[in-house]
Amino acid sequence: MSTLPDFEGLAIFAKVAEARSFAGAAEALKLSKATVSKAVGRLEQRLGARLFNRTSRRLALTEAGQRLAGQAAQILAAAEAAEQGAQEDAAAPRGLIRLAVPMSFGLSRIAPLLPDFLAEFPGVSIDLHLSDAQVDLIGEGFDAALRIALLPDSSLVARRLCAVRRYVVGAPAYFARRGRPTHPAHLAEHDCLGYAYLPTPDLWRFRNRAGEEVSVRPAGPLRANNADALMPALLAGLGIAVQPDFIVGEALADGRLEAALTDWEWPLGGLHFVTPPGGPRPARLTALADFLARRLAP
Known part of the structure; x- marks a missing residue:
């Protein structure tokens, strides 16, 4: 015997007891009458007790059925409430x-x-x-x-x-001192500030409008696992970095940083x-x- 209660059988039994009819319960549950009858018979066999006295004209609860009917109705009501609550949670943002x-x-x-x-x-x-x-x-x-x-x-x-969008950026003072790269390959001659969580932090990949692709291995004095942590070094002119627009947008707009390699794009994410x-x-x-x-x- 299963260690779990026969919840389906109890629910169907509760509906039959409420309707005092196998046919009425089947209609309410949208099941066949045979399915309802089989579920109740399975429950009776499991419990070892008859739950209904049946005649061709009348269906009545036995003493065992009367004792079980109230508890089965509570189980069914609790299950319906739980299911309705879950459906409401799924339908409403909460x-x-x-x-x-x-x-x-x-x-x-x-x-x-x-x-x-x-x-x-x-x-x-x-x-x-x-x-x-x-x-x-x-x-x-x-x-x-x-x-x-x-x-x-x-x-x-x-x-x-x-x-x-990501940009290759540096301070005006850095570009004045070290020159401005015009091709990704030139980055090998520059101090590159690294962000540890780039998709490929040890390999910067670029592509131009003509479809040419170039990869560069950056090297420089600073690497961090947060892009904002690179900003003081960038603004101080210590190197070049690849930074997203939401971090360097204001500094580009007010001239504290400048973009290089504008004809080349980091693969757009x-x-x-x-x-x-x-x-x-x-x-x-x-x-x-x-x-x-x-x-x-x-």
Whole structure:
């Protein structure tokens, strides 16, 4: 005998006891009468007791059936309430989102948006994890993550939110002292400041409009696992770095930094909202993805 109770049999029995009819229960449950009769017979065999006295005209609960009917009805009601609650949770944005976001992007772009999101969806709460290291969504129990990359094939479900452009930048003083590279190969002669979590940190890849591709191995006095940490050295003129627009945009606009190799592009990546595979996405995750897509669109 199974160690689990026969929940299906108990639920069907409760409906038969309520309707005082196998046919009525079958109609209410959208099952065949034979399926209902078989479930009740299975339950009676399991319990070792007759639950109904049956005649051609009348169906009546036995003493054992009367004792069980109330408890079975409670079990059915609890299950229906649990299922309804789960459906409502799935349909309405509510509950906790454990969200992993790159440090610099999270501080500058995501954290300022969260008050508006939480005001729009008061039933949702967010546990924000800021780190440039790529987390294991499934292994570490995250509901979603934002990733800035050309995503490789994976089992994760990804939605592209917006483009993210990277620039080769340096301070005017650095270019005045060391010269401005006009081809990626010239970077081998320059001090390059490295970001540890680039897709290929030890190999910078470039492509021009003609489709020519060039790879360079950078070398320089500083490497960091956070792109913002490179900014003081960049502004001080210690070297050149590949930086995303959301970090160097203001410094480029006010002239503290200048872009080089503007005819060459780092392979364009994007900001992606990624979630674990399997099953429908909860409404709270869809709400967050839609909100971020609206607010981060160019």
